Amino acid sequence: MNILWFQSGGCSGCTLSFLGLEEMDLIEWSRSMQLNWLWHPSLTEHSGSETQAMLDAVLKDEIKLDIFCLEGSVIMGPKGSGRFHMLAGTETPAKELIERLSEKADYVLAVGTCAAFGGITASPPNTVEATGLQYDQNFAGSLLPTNFKSRAGLPVINISGCPVHPGWVAETIGLIRFQKLKTEHLDPYNRPRFYADKLVHHGCSRNEYYEYKASAVKPSDLGCMMEHMGCVGTVAHADCNERPWNGNGSCTKGGYPCVDCTSPDFGHLNHSYQETPKIGNIPVGLPSDMPKAWFIALSTLAKSATPKRLKINAISERIEISPEIKRKKL
C-alpha cells in the first residue's frame, strides 16, 4: 500500500510520537504492513524536485494513493488564501495540495487533534484561520465538506490526540491494511472507537483517591486531580491509562491533569487548564453519564468515609501511610 504523510499547521509531535512505536521499529513495521512510504517527514530520502514530481504523479493518478495522513491543522489564512503555509519550493498553498490529495486517497487519516479538529493551532485568536480537515472544532464541514467520503467510502478518520499515541496510528493503519475498518467503527466525531470508546479515567492509578474524593491540591501530590487540578479524565475519550505511554506512563501517572487533548474543544478552553472551575465548592464538570445530584450525594458520602491513609497520602509527594496488612487469624 502506498502511504503519504503530510505535515501542515502543526508541531511534528505526532510524527515523533509515532516514531516511538514500541512493538516494532517503524522500518520493520512498515515492511510487515507492506507499506510503501511515498513521503514520511522523518524517514524518506527525497526532497525538492523529486518530491514535487512524486506529488504530481499522485495527482495525475499515475501513482495510487492508498492512505493519506495529514498531521497539523489546515491553514486557511490570511482571508482564506492559505498563504500562511505555502508548500516549500512551489507557489502552492498547502491547503490546496491537502484538498487534492484527499480526493485521490482510498483512506484519509487526520493524525492528531490539529488535523482532526484544528487543535491548539486553532486556539484563539486563530490569526492563521486554522481548522481541522473535515471538522472545525466540533462542527462538521471545513476544508472538506460534511459529506466528504474518501475513495473507500469513509469520512476522514480522526485519530485525535495531542500528541497521538503511536499505537492508535499503527492499529488504525493495521485495520485498514486488513480491510477491517468500517464506518461503524468510528464514533460520532469519526474517531476510531477502539480507543475513543474508553475514558482516560479507566485504569487511572489514582482511582482509589477518586473513590474517596481524596484530592491533590498541588502538582506532585498523589491524590485525585479532578476536584482542584483541572483533571477531566472522567469525561475524556481515550484509553491512556489502559494503554501505557512511553513504557509505563500517562498524564495522570506523571502527576498532572488530563486536559482532554482528544476532544474537538482542545485549545479552546476559556479557563486555566490546571484548575478546576467551581461554583461554590462544587466542581462545574461532572463524570459522563451521571446525574449531578447523585454525584454530589455520592461525593459527600465518600468524603465523610475517606480513610486517613488516603487523606494524608493525597496531599503528599510520597506514600506517608502504608495500607494496613490484614492478618488472618490462625
Add this chain to the structure above:
Amino acid sequence: MSKIIIGPFNRVEGDLEVQLEIEAQKVTSARVNSTLFRGFESMLQGRPLGDALVYAPRICGICSVSQSVAAAQALSQIYGISPPENGQRAINLMLANENAADLLTHFYLFFMPDFARGIYKDRTWFSDSQKRFKAMQGVSSARAIEARSHWLKMMGTLAGHWPHTLAIQPGGCSRSLNDAEVMQMLLYAQKLRHFLENSLLHDKLENFLALENEADLQSWQQQHADSDLGLFIAIATDLSLHELGKSDALLMSYGSFPESNGQRLIPSGVYRNGEFHLLNPSHIQEDISHANYQGDIHSSPWHQAQMPLLDNPDAYSWCKAPRLKGEVAETGSLARQVMAKQPLILDLIQRYGSCVYSRILARTLELVKLTVQVESWLQQGFSETGHFFTEPGDIVHQRGVGLIEAARGSLGHWLEVKNNRIYSYQIIAPTTWNFSPRDQQNTPGALEKALENTPLYDGETDPVNVQHIVRSFDPCMVCTVH
C-alpha cells in the same frame, strides 16, 4: 548566473525552502525561507500564567521538553522561586533525555541517509553506507529507531509521556520518583549505552570521550573503521566535509543543566575568533527587515512584533533575524561543547572552524556525553527526604526569562505579566538563530553564509552538498517560526 529554489525538504522537522544563486558550479548567495506561520505568541496573550505550560511544549513536538523547561524557567522568575534539588534533577534528566534522543535521531535518520544517495554510487564506502543508512532500509537506522523508543521509556516514568508533558512546573517536577523507579530508568540508559557501544562506536563510551584531538580521532577511526561513526569519519575525509558549510558566525550558548552547587554543566558564553566572552542576554535583539511581520525593524524581545504582514517586498521568511549586539550567532552542540572546553571539539574548531564535519562530531560527542551523564545522575539518585516541588506563591516580578539549551541550541522565552495574565510572550528558538534571514544591513544568517561557495556536482537539481550543509545544523523549522 542561475537561480534555483529547493523545497520541500525532508528530514528537517518542518517546512524549509532554500533559494540559491549559482555561478560556475558554486553557490554565490543563499536565502533561507521558513514557509509556515502559526502564531503561538498571540495565542498566549491574555491567558492564565499556567497555560504557558500547556501551550509551550506544543510549539514543537521534537523540542517539546525544551520548550516546557524554558516556559517553566520564565515562570519561576515571575514567582521568585526555584525547583528543589530533586525537582531540578528530574528536570535535568528529562532535558538530557530529549536532547540525546534528538541527537540520535538526527545522526541516523536525518543526516546520514544522504550519503546513501545514488550520486555516491562510485565511492568505495557506498555499499556500506547504503546497508547502514539508506532511508527506510538501513540496518543501523532501524536499530537506532528501536534504541530511541527504549530510551524514551525514561520519559514515561519521569514525565508521563513524550512529547507534550505537563510535568515540568516552575516549582519543579509534578512527579516524585523513588529508588526502584530510578533502577528501572538506569536500565533504559544502559540500553542506549549498549546501542552506542555496539553500533555507533564499537568501543566503550569512555574511550571515545577520552580522545583529545583530531590526531587521536583519526587513529581511533583506524581501529574502529567498522563502526557507524568510523564510517562517517571515512566519508568525511573522502568528501572533505571539513571544508563544507563554513560559518563565520560567533558561537553562543545560554548554558544548561543547573546543578546543586550553583554551577551549570554547560556554561553560557560566546566564542568569537578563538576568544571566550561572557553572554549578555540584554544584547539580544530581533530584526524583521526581511521577515513577514509588522512592527519596529529592530527591537528587543520585550517589544517584538508578532502580527503577520504579507506585503513587505523585502521579506522572504516567517523567521525573524535574531542578532547579538548586531552580530550573527550560531548555536547548537558545537557551540556548547566549545563553551564547555571539550578538548576534541576545541581542537576541531581551531583547525576547521564551524563546518559540516565539526558540527556532526560535536553532536555525536554530546550524545555520548549525555548518555554517561544520565547514568551518573541516576546512580546518584534522589534524596529520600528531599522534595520534588515547591509551591509558587504570589507574583513577585512582572517579567521572567527562560534561557536554556535545546538539542539544536539556545532557546529563549521572554514572558511579561499584567493583572495575573500573560501580557506578552516572545520565543526565540535555536533555528531562528541558525536559519535567520538577512537583517537590515543585509548580513546573511548563519546557514545563508555557510551555503556560500558550496561546490555543486554536474547536472544536480537538488544539490547534495546543500542538503548536507542544511542538515548539519539539524534544523527545526516548526520551532523557528512557531
